[in-house]
Amino acid sequence: MRISKYLVFSLCCFLLLGICNLAFADNEARLTGRAFIPLLTANGKITERFFSFAPIEVVDIETGEVVARGETEANGSYVIFLKVSGSFIVEIGKGNRVVSIVVPRVRRGRSYSLGFTDTRSTALSLVLLRLMQGKKDPATVITYKAGRVLRSGYFGELEDLVRKTIALGKSVKENREIQELIEKIAAPLR
Numbered sequence: 001m002r003i004s005k006y007l008v009f010s011l012c013c014f015l016l017l018g019i020c021n022l023a024f025a026d027n028e029a030r031l032t033g034r035a036f037i038p039l040l041t042a043n044g045k046i047t048e049r050f051f052s053f054a055p056i057e058v059v060d061i062e063t064g065e066v067v068a069r070g071e072t073e074a075n076g077s078y079v080i081f082l083k084v085s086g087s088f089i090v091e092i093g094k095g096n097r098v099v100s101i102v103v104p105r106v107r108r109g110r111s112y113s114l115g116f117t118d119t120r121s122t123a124l125s126l127v128l129l130r131l132m133q134g135k136k137d138p139a140t141v142i143t144y145k146a147g148r149v150l151r152s153g154y155f156g157e158l159e160d161l162v163r164k165t166i167a168l169g170k171s172v173k174e175n176r177e178i179q180e181l182i183e184k185i186a187a188p189l190r
Helices: 002-027 119-132 138-150 155-167 176-189
Strands: 029-040 046-050 055-060 066-071 077-082 086-094 097-106 111-117
Touching: 029 086, 029 097, 029 155, 046 155, 055 077, 066 077, 077 086, 086 111, 086 138, 097 111, 097 119, 097 138, 097 155, 111 119, 119 138, 119 155, 119 176, 138 176, 155 176
Parallel strands: 029 111
Antiparallel strands: 029 046, 029 077, 055 066, 055 086, 086 097
């Protein structure tokens, strides 16, 4: 008799969880990932660590509007729910200590695993955002240009410079060398 009461209770709980999950599936998109930030160690080396308790903003690439906010967990992981569809840039951090990742064609009712948000994804995001200037569909640029950006002979240099700049607490957007490298990568892809 006792077993059947627990079994009925357990089945009811699973049913409720399933209904809640269906509600999520219809109304929101779910973005998950893990963030890492480069830090300068006491001996002058750069190492990447979990980006713990960092603020998150999800920005619509076309409008520039912040559509969602959140915070990373202690281990750098994050889950963000979006009530809108579109292409976005996820920015994690504050001040000059920001890493980012671009996300094309997000649709409500789906879940997206973004992997790592780190200096590599930030360098890629910077180039893709430059390529999107004046373009109508950011998702097309992201989908068709990302692989070519990563294969550029300058990309490794850009990634290293982005890592050093963030580790030093300086702005990647105001760094002249970074902007020149972005242009060298983007120019042949336009």
